[in-house]
Amino acid sequence: MRLCLKIKPFMPVYRNLQKAIATRNFALENADKIVLNADDAEAVKLMAESVKAHPAASKLLALILEPEKAIMWQESDLTMKGKIDGLLPFGVLDLKTTTSAEMKDFEKSIFKFGYHIQAAHYLAGAAANDLPAENFYIIAVENEPPYCTAVFVVDHETIEAGEKERQKLIKLYKECMSSGIWPGYSDKIQTVRLPFWALKLINEDENDDY
Structure with a gap:
C-alpha cells in the first residue's frame, strides 16, 4: 500500500x-x-x-481521503485500535497480498485469515470515530508472478458474521484479563492420529497392490 x-x-x-x-x-x-x-x-x-x-483498484486509490489512518475508540470498557490502509469517502480500503486472488480462493482466505473479523473491527472503529463506514473494500494482489490483482467489497452478511466473531473474542479477552488465565493447548496427554483422508489414501494404495 x-x-x-x-x-x-x-x-x-x-x-x-x-x-x-x-x-x-x-x-x-x-x-x-x-x-x-x-x-x-x-x-x-x-x-x-x-x-x-487495475481499473477499479486505481479508482479506489485515487479516492483515498487519508492513507494509513490510525484510529482508537472505547468499546466494552476496552481501548480499541486499528490502522486503516485507506480511508474512503464511503468506507474502508484494505490491501492484501495473497497466493490467489481468484474469488473462490480468496473467499477461503477471508475465513482462514479472519479478514471478516478485521472488516467488522475497522468498520466499527470508523463508525465510532464518525468516519465513513458503509463498506469494506479489499484490493488483493498475488505475491507470485504475474502478480494479478482483484478488487472485492465484503458483503454485509460476511461483515455481520465477522462482528459475531469479534464480540466472542472481546468477551474471551475480557474473561482472560479478569481471571489471569490465558488458555492455550490442552494440558493433558492427547491421542493423535492421521487425518481421515490420509488413512483412506494409505488404505487405497494398499488395496491397489493386490
Whole structure:
C-alpha cells in the first residue's frame, strides 16, 4: 500500500552489502526507508504496478481521503485500535497480498485469515470515530508472478458474521484479563492420529497392490 500511494520511500539492499559494517552503515544511512533485498524490491515494485494498472483498484486509490489512518475508540470498557490502509469517502480500503486472488480462493482466505473479523473491527472503529463506514473494500494482489490483482467489497452478511466473531473474542479477552488465565493447548496427554483422508489414501494404495 505504501508503494502504491508513494507514502514512504524504500531502498533495496543487495546481497553484497549484507556484510558486518557495510550493512550497519547502510541501515543507518537509510533509517527513514523500508529496507528490502533486491528480489523483494523487484517483487514489490511489480505488485504495485499491477495494483495501479487495475481499473477499479486505481479508482479506489485515487479516492483515498487519508492513507494509513490510525484510529482508537472505547468499546466494552476496552481501548480499541486499528490502522486503516485507506480511508474512503464511503468506507474502508484494505490491501492484501495473497497466493490467489481468484474469488473462490480468496473467499477461503477471508475465513482462514479472519479478514471478516478485521472488516467488522475497522468498520466499527470508523463508525465510532464518525468516519465513513458503509463498506469494506479489499484490493488483493498475488505475491507470485504475474502478480494479478482483484478488487472485492465484503458483503454485509460476511461483515455481520465477522462482528459475531469479534464480540466472542472481546468477551474471551475480557474473561482472560479478569481471571489471569490465558488458555492455550490442552494440558493433558492427547491421542493423535492421521487425518481421515490420509488413512483412506494409505488404505487405497494398499488395496491397489493386490
